[in-house]
Amino acid sequence: MPRRILIDADPGVDDALALALALRSPELSPVAVCAVNGNASVEKAAANALRILDVLNPSPRPPVAKGADQPLSRPRVGAEHVHGGDGLGGATELRGQNGSLRYPPSETPLDQRHAVDLILDAADEETVLAALGPLTNVALAVRADARKMRRYAELVVMGGAFRTSGNVTPQAEFNVYADPHALQEVLAAGLQLTFIPLDATSSVLLTPQTLAEARGSLGRFTRDISAQLLAFTQKAAGVNGMHVHDALVIAYLLDESLFRLEHVCARVETAEGASLGRTYHEAGGTPNARAAFEADEARILALLKSRVLSLQPDGDR
Ligand code: BDR
Ligand code: CA
Numbered sequence: 001m002p003r004r005i006l007i008d009a010d011p012g013v014d015d016a017l018a019l020a021l022a023l024r025s026p027e028l029s030p031v032a033v034c035a036v037n038g039n040a041s042v043e044k045a046a047a048n049a050l051r052i053l054d055v056l057n058p059s060p061r062p063p064v065a066k067g068a069d070q071p072l073s074r075p076r077v078g079a080e081h082v083h084g085g086d087g088l089g090g091a092t093e094l095r096g097q098n099g100s101l102r103y104p105p106s107e108t109p110l111d112q113r114h115a116v117d118l119i120l121d122a123a124d125e126e127t128v129l130a131a132l133g134p135l136t137n138v139a140l141a142v143r144a145d146a147r148k149m150r151r152y153a154e155l156v157v158m159g160g161a162f163r164t165s166g167n168v169t170p171q172a173e174f175n176v177y178a179d180p181h182a183l184q185e186v187l188a189a190g191l192q193l194t195f196i197p198l199d200a201t202s203s204v205l206l207t208p209q210t211l212a213e214a215r216g217s218l219g220r221f222t223r224d225i226s227a228q229l230l231a232f233t234q235k236a237a238g239v240n241g242m243h244v245h246d247a248l249v250i251a252y253l254l255d256e257s258l259f260r261l262e263h264v265c266a267r268v269e270t271a272e273g274a275s276l277g278r279t280y281h282e283a284g285g286t287p288n289a290r291a292a293f294e295a296d297e298a299r300i301l302a303l304l305k306s307r308v309l310s311l312q313p314d315g316d317r
Contacts, residue, residue: 002029005253006122008067008115009246010038010133011048013083013225017308018132018158018246019049020218023058024307027254030062031122034115038133038178039079040087042069045133048087050106055221061108067115067137071179079174082232089228091221102224116140123151128253131157132246134175139182142189150191158249159183160197160279162264162291172277173198176268180277183268193289195266196248197279200259200292204248204300205241214309222308244304251300252292260294263287 005028009015022028033053035046046066053061070076086092094102111118119129119141129152131138142149149155159175160183166172176183186193208230211223226242233239251258265285269278281291305311 002027003253004029004031004127005130006030006032006034006119006127007130008034008036008119008133008137009049010036010040010045010087011052012039012045012087012133012246013089013229013242014244014246015039015132016048016052016088016225017222017244017304018250019052020056020222020308021247021250021304023056025250025254028250031127032062032111032118033064034067034118034137035064036067036115036133036137037069037071037076038175039083042066044087046110047105048092050108050110051088051092051103053108054106055103055218063111063118065111065113065115065118068140071134071136072139072181072185074179074181077168077178082229084228088225091224094224103221116144120145120148123148125151125153128153129155130249130253131155131159132249134178135159135182135186136179139179139185142185146189149189152191154194155186155191156194156196156249156252158196158201158246160195160266160291162197162199162279162281163293164199164202166277167198169274169277171275173279176279177277180268180270183279184270187266187268187288190288193266194252194261195289195291196252196259197291198245200295201243201245201248203295204244204297205239206244206301206304207241210301210305210309210311213311216310219309247304248295248300251303254303258296258299259292261290261292264289264291266291
């Protein structure tokens with residue numbers, strides 16, 4: 001039986017890769033996609049989720065619902081300089097030879113329910129909640145009914161930087177920095193929680209060489225959404241390749257042995273200042289989560305190559 005998974009995301013280039021990996025993995029059964037403000041506005045994130053599903057054309061097609069349009073108590077922080085003004089590296093403006101948009105707005109409507117209601121409705125022991133953006137929707141669901149949220153088999157969060165430096169400030173990772181209060185409320189709620197933080201995701205790099213070889217319509221889509229981000233990381237950091245952070249949450253759900261995990265007593269800094277959004281392990285504290293500190297780059301890239309980029313047969317993971 002495939003594992004049921006609800007994906008809360010802010011697509012986002014790496015969110016798109018995560019959705020692609022999830023929907024192309026028979027071990028998983030995505031029940032819904034919820035959009036949250038983050039890399040792009042919640043409107044754009046939701047529209048992108050629908051577009052990505054158009055490219056993937058899954059059957060059955062999970063509903064997409066719109067959630068929070070701003071963090072719980074801080075002003076919005078975006079990542080348009082990284083993921084493009086549209087959240088998908090400008091791909092939504094690409095045109096084919098006949099002049100029509102290559103990835104037009106979807107004709108499938110959004111689910112009428114609020115994302116928080118979908119998250120609450122799906123909460124049961126058989127379902128995993130994958131949080132790939134700021135935790136605003138998840139925290140609002142916890143506020144509404146923490147007991148119900150504890151029914152989730154697991155909440156897997158892409159976020160945090162425990163022993164490594166941040167990617168939005170020297171100390172903070174984007175998803176946590178964008179809504180640190182949301183993480184604080186989620187930590188207090190006592191869910192079965194696993195972090196896939198920068199400590200693990202920074203060691204997996206998808207190179208332009210690999211993307212250039214990608215095949216099929218999904219391969220082309222991946223290349224199209226990644227081009228700007230690759231140029232940005234090359235220019236900003238001199239790095240030849242891009243991190244695929246959110247896709248590692250899906251890789252974890254497919255095979256935990258791809259990661260080295262430790263129990264942690266996770267804390268987040270919510271005071272304004274240089275440490276805002278910092279995640280850390282409180283020495284001597286009672287463990288409240290697990291966190292991944294190493295990732296198997298070769299095997300994770302093999303998964304992406306076989307399932308998303310149509311580059312090599314599955315099986316030699
Ligand atoms: C996280 O921040 C976002 O920009 C990415 O989509 C990912 O979820 C990485 O820090
Ligand atoms: Ca994301």
